[in-house]
Amino acid sequence: MAGIGVATLIDDTAGDGSLVYIGYCPTQGDSTDTSLAKFAIKKVVVDTTTTTTAWASTDFDQVWDDRSTLTYE
Numbered sequence: 001m002a003g004i005g006v007a008t009l010i011d012d013t014a015g016d017g018s019l020v021y022i023g024y025c026p027t028q029g030d031s032t033d034t035s036l037a038k039f040a041i042k043k044v045v046v047d048t049t050t051t052t053t054a055w056a057s058t059d060f061d062q063v064w065d066d067r068s069t070l071t072y073e
Contacts, residue, residue: 021067034064
């Protein structure tokens with residue numbers, strides 16, 4: 001997206017880096033409103049030998065506030 005910035009939100013849910021949600025949203029408009037469906041969100045799970053990354057969506061159509069209840073593929 002030429003000319004559009006992207007803000008990044010990070011939630012280290014476990015506090016130790018083993019479960020992290022990363023959200024991306026365009027900085028145009030109200031980029032601080034986490035209740036709007038405008039985020040692309042991925043979940044990163046790290047265990048002792050494996051790191052798994054899955055997306056709820058790569059489109060900017062998810063709600064950051066719902067990150068822990070979304071379906072990740």
